[in-house]
Amino acid sequence: MLIAEVSEKFALSQDTLRYYERIGLIPRVNRNKSGIRDYTEEDCRWVDYIKCMRGVGLPVEVLTAYVNLFQQGDETVGARKEILMEQREQLCAKMEEMKRVLERMDDKIARYEQTIVEKEKTLSRG
Numbered sequence: 001m002l003i004a005e006v007s008e009k010f011a012l013s014q015d016t017l018r019y020y021e022r023i024g025l026i027p028r029v030n031r032n033k034s035g036i037r038d039y040t041e042e043d044c045r046w047v048d049y050i051k052c053m054r055g056v057g058l059p060v061e062v063l064t065a066y067v068n069l070f071q072q073g074d075e076t077v078g079a080r081k082e083i084l085m086e087q088r089e090q091l092c093a094k095m096e097e098m099k100r101v102l103e104r105m106d107d108k109i110a111r112y113e114q115t116i117v118e119k120e121k122t123l124s125r126g
Helices: 003-010 014-022 041-055 060-072 074-125
Strands: none
Touching: 003 014, 003 041, 014 041, 041 060, 060 074
């Protein structure tokens, strides 16, 4: 699959895909005889995984470390699992914080709506 197709499939710019490869976020992509990137299904799975993890805020450095460990083989399974467990814990904490912020926003919106209702009552009496 060409980089343009992968770019469209995952809604990532071609520059982003090249950057991800350059910094080791996705393993090196094979090239065809003309030197053009030729993404395999495995490459696409990596792109999908990294896009998902970046989408929830996992740092590039953490993901790069994870990919590097993955490339070292099965002896790094424990270290990779540890990275994922740490990131999961941080993500859960972030979700709790977001939940608190959402509740505050809901309260604020409710106060605005109440203010509007009160003003409308005043206007309808006048």
